[in-house]
Amino acid sequence: MSSLDLGVIGNGSFGALIDEEGRIVWCCLPRFDGDPVFHDLLNGKREGDGERDRGFWEISLVGQKHVTREYRTNTAILVTTISDDNGNAIEITDFAPRFATRGRMFQPMSLVRRVRPVSGTPRVKVRLRPGFNYGKIAPTVTRGSNHARFMHSGLVLRLTTNAPITYVLDETSFQLKTPVSFILGPDETLSDGIEETARKFEEDTEFYWRQWVRRLALPLEWQQAVIRAAITLKLCCYEETGAIVAAMTTSIPEAAESGRNWDYRFCWLRDAFFVIRALNSLAEVETMENYLRYLGNVVGGAQDGHLQPVFGIGLETDLTEHIVDTLPGYRGMGPVRRGNQAYEHLQHDVYGNVVLAAAQSFFDDRLLRPGNLEEFEAYEKVGERAYAMHNVPDAGMWELRTRARTHTSSSLMCWAACDRLARIAGHMGLEDRETHWRGLADEIHQTICTRAWSEEKGAFVESFEGEALDAGLLLMAEVNFISPDDKRFVGTLEAIEKSLRRGNHMFRYASADDFGMPQNAFNICTFWYIDALARVGRTDEAREIFESILSCRNSLGLLSEDTDPATGELWGNYPQTYSLVGIINAAMRLSRKWEEEV
Template sequence: MSSLDLGIIGNGTYGALIDKWARIVWCCLPRLDGDPVFYDLLNKGPDGSEPPDENAPDQGFWSIEIENAASSRQFYRPNTAILVTELTDRDGNAIEICDFSPRFTRRERIFQPMTLVRRVRPLAGSPRIRIRLRPGFNYGAQAPSITRGSHHVRFFHSGFALRLSTNAPLTYLLDETIFNLTNPLSFIMGPDETLTGGVEETAREFEERTEDYWRRWVRRLALPLEWQQAVIRAAITLKLCCYEETGAIVAALTTSIPEMADSERNWDYRFCWLRDAFFVIRALNSLAEVETMENYLRYLGNIVGSAEEGHLQPVYGIGLETRLDEHIVETLPGYRGMGPVRRGNQAYEHFQHDVYGNVILAASQSFFDERLLQRATMADFERYEKVGERAYAMHAEPDAGMWELRTRARVHTSSSVMCWAACDRLARIAEHLGLMERARHWRRLADEIHATICKRAWNEELGAFTESFEGDQFDAGLLLMAEVNFIRPSDPRFQSTLLAIEKSLRRGQHMFRYATADDFGVPGNAFNICTFWYIDALARVGRTDEAREIFESILACRNSLGLLSEDIDPATGELWGNYPQTYSLVGIINAAMRLSRKWEDQV
């Protein structure tokens, strides 16, 4: 059965997932939310712990296999997005496969083509290999038309074509023949365009320049003293989840990986949730990586500029699409056969009022940060004020909440807190701009929302804030009250709420979103970002040793390449949910930055 022990490569245009046997099992083209040309992850592919079965009639993958495979070793080149897989056969013969997406500066701009490069070379002995390249189109419904050139193969379907240029024997590739690997081979798959140089020299140049780019990018990061490798891998992966043409940030690269086994909690996360994106840019900003924020603010400005009466959806397409109609894909059985496979996400129709706070929080830094190439203007402030007015209007209205409940609406406390954050930050921005009348206006609205939350979300009998107004349940979103400065961590009300959340939602070292039944029953797996919120809350109230212990335990749940999905089975530690999950990677960065010893205390 498939697993989420997968590497990711990408360059800000597209992304691909590769298993430990060097099979590309997921890759959407021509962009992050496109048609999965390689889709074996959702096609009941082989057991990721075993070498591929040469007789398996599966489709939607690209493998470079060593005959009689016995073991594999996979790792990233240090401080890069270049993935290396070493395969060894039963007799000790070995090969190395290097996978990457070109990304580097060319002619004073980032060169990031829709191109995937695979380089394979013998490492030991006399290895024999086979190449199986089996793309598909329309979510596996159609096979491509294939034409052969002198040194390339063309895969075509319905106006979209991919060209593979290679110095490998095309006959062996097309017939999937096993042959002796005596010299390095390179494969460059991308748009149907002729290479300007030779295959080997082009692949080598792309690899060298891509490696140099990522090493220099990492060098600029302001890292914590501890857990540096975990932070670096999380930061690079967050960067790969950015669609840089527009500035959008996807929540994950995949669709329909279940939140738990046979739960039907299968969603398409290849879109830009304004909530998730805010947390991404804030985490990267903490590492002094502001370019992603600048790109995202371009995207956000387009959304806010076209918002009618200040209304915002919680999620948009990466090309600013507003309709993300949800459909069931009948042609794919799903991860481990656990369908349904969904394309699109109904959440675009939801009312989730926390979105207004997330938008203003994301935009706030652009009014204060002197490093930015393009600072926010007065016109920007006026546009964001419309968002704030909507936040005020909605702060005590029912919504689907941040957990996107599909059949139940309440006045969710976390949504109202974010509406307060919108008004609070607008007051601060106005004061910074010298607009004292507007500052007083927004402070008055923020204070009103604050008082409403303290009155209606506080349950005197339970001695804690609850997940909804006049409620008696808890959710992990309440932990954000301290993170957005709604309430001080030292406030007895926050500390008693933290204790209530621990009692209700903690399972071992993991935290659940909530513990009550929703549209699909009672949740069975922990939501990783909630555990990180819990770690943050513990640190804020002075329980640092506990926070460090839990942080170390969740780091141990990462896969072999240091990555996390959305959910974890608290009993087994197995990863579930869409992958790689930006929220979870944000948690790694935030926890490390908060808990790490200071540089000045060590060096």
Template sequence: MEAASLKLGLIGNCAVSALIDDRARVVWACAPRFDGDPVFNALIDSPEGIGPDGTFQIMLEDFSHSEQEYRHGTAVLRTRLYDLHGNAIEIVDFMPRFFLYDRPFRPEMLVRRIRPLQGHPRIRVVLRPVIQWGSAQPSRTRGSNHLRFVGPDFTIRLTTNAPLTYVHDETPFALDMPMSFIFGPDETLDRAVEDAARTLEEKTVNYWRDWTRRLAIPLEWQEAVIRAAITLKLCLFEETGAIVAAMTTSIPEAPGTQRNWDYRYCWLRDAFFVVRALNSLSETGTMEDYLRWLRNVVAQSHDGHVQPLYGIGLESKLTEYMIPHLRGYRGMGPVRVGNQAFEHFQHDVYGNIVLGSAQAFFDHRLHQRAGADEFALLERAGERAFAIHDQPDASMWELRTRSRVHTSSVLMNWAACDRLAKIALQLKLPERATTWRERADLIKRKILDNAWSEQRQAFVESFGGKDLDASVLLMAEVGFIDPRDPRFVSTVDALEATLCDGPYMRRYEAPDDFGKPETSFNICAFWRIDALARIGRVDQAREIFEALLASRNHLGLLSEDTHPVTGELWGNFPQTYSMVGIINGAMRLSKAWDTKI
């Protein structure tokens, strides 16, 4: 039996999503939103391979091989399955998304369309949703052309023009005509199934193509950037504006390490990087949605403290617990729900709040530019950033048993004060600008005095420390230091010598709660690319960037980590941090359009 893998495609509509493997098996989907109970959970209950429970499969008899791709510029996935006898079928998967009555139409719905491509293929439909984290299956009832799956908290309907008896009994049958499966709300369709599915597909394709054609993409690596942009957009929970870090929980960062976490929540740090990457492509709609969510986060933090992450509905308590009956990805448990990091003090969060909001004060394209009221809210975050800028925290790496004054956290506190000074000038508030500039300068002096190690000839991970950490590469990215400053150049050299395995880069050298990291953290490798390009080592940066692109899966997606020896993807999937790196790298390194035309 083949092992589970991250050879997966993501489909979604900014309300719900699903992961589909290269044999067109739906192996992960949660309801009623990204952080809900999985309806399909085979991805994390598969020690030896993906079985039929917790999946939605269109199985081709005597399967031989498959091909899979996205329809260009869309979130519509197309899989072709071939058998040993020359027969073939095509499966098109998507979640409807388009505008209806001037509002986003994004139902909790999965549409699967299949058609014979050649020969006389025989298929078997296996639809086995689960409830209560896979501990039970919903009850089934049958209608004239639909099946209803009833759980304690929901009812889902499958409407199809396939023979319902064959679907219900999982009986193999000949596919001699196109068939569609609409899996979603318990509502009667107002037209024939095939007609409804075709219309939904056409409108969804048109939506995504209209969306992507408005992107300001670079000359080079266009397909990679478009795919990364669509993936980031799919991680937006549009109803509230929250952006999840990844769609999954408990995919190990490295094999057998128990570094298994739930990433289906909104980290302010990750969301800032997503917003900035999409802004660089002139896709400001996501920023506007996110700022709605962020304003609510800041407004509800009456004591000034802001958590590093929240639920996508602004939930502040994300108690972490394990699901003992699930075996985990490739049997590598535990499976966790919730994330203990909501209890952490991670002081970089205040800088991420201000950085994520700053463009809204300057961008004339926005429907609602930020003004004095929004500035007052940001100043609350800034006051907190300044008050705690030299206090120990858990760092951006969310260390659970160690607290220090981490350089990356102080750096982001500086960024909060620096950007507030610039915003104040934009708003013609010179006294506030002076206050924030003085505070930024004070923090900068502390970083330069306390984070530099003469012994390592590098900026190190904490004040007075000695260990190297890739997060200091952000010094150039946020404008703290001239990238050609000898201290920054020396830091890059030291990090390359200590943390890099070819094109890959680990987060830090010191052991953490689980020992020394084994896999490359993908965003760190992209930070390295940015630093090299800023220093002037563009050829080296381009070479590394091409190597990282080659490590993506067959559909152009990345997870959190890559194993430097096997090249296999590990960690939660798809990881927004990693997809951000693709966009940032391409925008930094691409030749200008006028070099070609």
């Protein structure tokens, strides 16, 4: 049965997921939102050898019994060791090349798999079965002496290998006496031999990641959890444009048979802000600089300041949602969706997320290109829209499809947009603009405190004049709308605990939506709860819950979007950037200080 115990490899151009047996079961090409040429993750239930005929890349040991996996320390290189009961073993090293050369980052659309015998006389079988058009079409295959091409329409994948190409294409098991390498990527001839090229790619990629991690400003505690989260966030960045995908997958359901299956292979401006802020806390500002290029294009193309909440990674604005009828879905739990209707939504928190993401560029002297007056004026248009929309109903941050309210979390972020513009203006010496934005921010602040406060509940509520609660209210302290020691925030925290906490997990909300009652906890909400506990001085509780959530990670230290609070099983799209952000933020807030121990 499929699970989300998946390894993640990538290089800033694309990503791939590898299951517990070393099979590549998900990989979209030529970029994150492209055709899933490996799509077995959504191929339904598998029983024995009865899996579907394409959509995976398997390198197996004949008679294999035992599999172990680990990332090479501080890298995005995954090593899988497979053995049998007779002393035979092989090792598979998987990665996507990424390193600096000739004054630029080399990050080709290439998967590298290196296989070596570890002990005994192992026999291996290679089954390389890509599919095209979401599994509908088998590729046309041609072969050469040391390569094969898998083709459909305009996409051609070339496999170059020093393994016998006949054995590979005919799926014949063969004895592995010496290391072999496979490079699957563009239809280009290698300039050097396959083994030499693969070895150099591996060495240079390992050096890149180790150096990247070495520059991170890590907390004292939970370092390996933070490192793995940070590397994986970096893998979710599409560096050509600067976009950041919410996850690498589509249609992994939020809960079993829930129908809550969404395509997350796009750039939500909300999620991206949280990603860059988490990486900034580790002193990794390059991602922010890349994202600000993307954001500048988004804002520059906005009419009257209006922004949709999600864009394609190439700035595509039309993400029309379709049902894919060629794939049965994760464990057969369809539907499989391509595209996301959220691009049509009004989600007014987006304006705050955009300004919050850009704000640091006006204060940080490390940046190669700090914010300037022209850019400030562009973001002012976003702020004007935020003010105009702060008391207007929307779909909210939880993207409700059939109901609109004036959501407190949306108004909160509209306030944040105006508040940060006032701070930026003050920093730039623009006194009149500072006064303007401070006045608008204060007006929104008063509106929220009047219309979103419930005396009956002793808490802020999820919508103006509403009664329900949602976890987004915990962000009030995080964005400095209210002090953590303010009795209104403490009351809101306590009310949310009573309503939304399940064990050590936190739900988004506890009322029926378009798809009924939520079944699983939303991981980022649990991390918001941990942060709020720490802010109000309940640090021991926060640490205990953080440790329990870390124990829900898969065997490689990663999280998806949702967790079943009863079983700890992971659900939802994967790897979820929001959840990885939570790991970093919680560790940074809760860790003992270096000066206390060293």
